[in-house]
Amino acid sequence: MTAAINPALTQTHAGHHHDLKVRQMDFALNDIPEFWYDNDPFKTLLLSALSGGFPAGEHFFIHSIRHFQDQIKDPELRQAVRAFIGQEAHHSKEHEVLNDLMIKHGYSIDRIDRNVAFAMKWYKTYLSPARQLAHTAAVEHFTALMAEEYLFNSNELDKMDARLAPLWAWHAIEETEHKAVAFDVYKATVNNEWIRLSQMAICTVMFLGFSTYDFITLMRESGRQGDVKMWAKGINYYWGTKGIFRKMIPSYFKYYRKDFHPWQHNSQSMVDKLKAKYLGDKA
Ligand SMILES: [Fe+2]
């Protein structure tokens, strides 16, 4: 299934304009080295912890947006929602392959998956549909930041195993393509600032807490947890003065502005470059 929308419209900040394409990928991942990212346990297990949460998390995103699908009047946004659902479903499918390979290396990625599934079930039961959608919009801000301000910069993809770099490039590209969909659906339906902002604050605490816990657990499972030098290097890489995550903080806080819109940050030229490099005829 392919849903394409006029690419020129992605340059606007107005709202319901998206350039989305659902790509069915089939990455040849039969085996990968244990530390597939720069031969570095810290970097590899950090992204592996995130990957462990994708299937259950992305399943929830689809659920939360489907609840509002019938209320959307704008035909372009309706089409974008269908493409969003298609893209997220394919992400989970491919990440499950990576997750299974990491389980074979002895990591409890299945535990992460179960825990996220439990949390999402709790969300579905106890949170209002408005809060569920606000959660999705918040996490989509995180995934867009991870794509545009991490994976798109500083040649990080080049440091990965050549079989896995296209998986992360493809996921990052599509997260950028659909970064405004949940936000625009939220604005077109719920449009409550208190819920949007408070849910981002809750989501941030939970996301950082659980990701850190999962990451530390995977580090313990690697048997490298006693390597002080590696910890110092890794922490500096992400949180030091020039650290990747530290540099994201100003962009993270933009979400709290009243006039925030995901398309205020435009990384189209980088997306085009990576599409040409990693997606070939599926660009
Ligand atoms: Fe995704």
Ligand SMILES: [Fe+2]
């Ligand atoms: Fe997404």
